[in-house]
Amino acid sequence: MKQTPDLVKVQENMRAGQITGPGFLGNDERNLVDIISEDTLKVEELGLTNEIIACKLEMLMHQGEKGFGSPVNVDNTFIVIVEESRGYIPCPFRHGHLSKKVNINVRNLSTRKEIDYTPISIHLIREHGFYQGKGSIYRLDPVETAKLLELI
Numbered sequence: 001m002k003q004t005p006d007l008v009k010v011q012e013n014m015r016a017g018q019i020t021g022p023g024f025l026g027n028d029e030r031n032l033v034d035i036i037s038e039d040t041l042k043v044e045e046l047g048l049t050n051e052i053i054a055c056k057l058e059m060l061m062h063q064g065e066k067g068f069g070s071p072v073n074v075d076n077t078f079i080v081i082v083e084e085s086r087g088y089i090p091c092p093f094r095h096g097h098l099s100k101k102v103n104i105n106v107r108n109l110s111t112r113k114e115i116d117y118t119p120i121s122i123h124l125i126r127e128h129g130f131y132q133g134k135g136s137i138y139r140l141d142p143v144e145t146a147k148l149l150e151l152i
Ligand SMILES: [Zn+2]
Pocket: 091, 092, 093, 094, 095, 097, 123, 124, 127, 128
């Protein structure tokens, strides 16, 4: 697929040191449009949607918030730790959306695998189908994430 000039600007915003220190791209050299379309394909192959994945991430965040920084057991399946810091992050797609700075850690009790994400991760998945570039500290590979969340 072709990268539009607007997406070129968005991708610039995503680089390390622009909106956030680490940025959203890791060491991924692909065009943003290709990162998104490859992950879209993975999500479709799983029989899922971005909305389903985003909803589960959001539900776990809300459960975890009840712990105020302490671990919360969700359905004897996950341990969730939500740590809030001050401030907001603007969406790199530049449409005025702001997400709170919060780190969410989810550990699957049976597989012992864990992921970290933030409210902007949820927004980027839900609204833009963007799971972040390879090597980004907050990249959520759709297949690994769906397994960990027990969606497949
Ligand atoms: Zn956005």
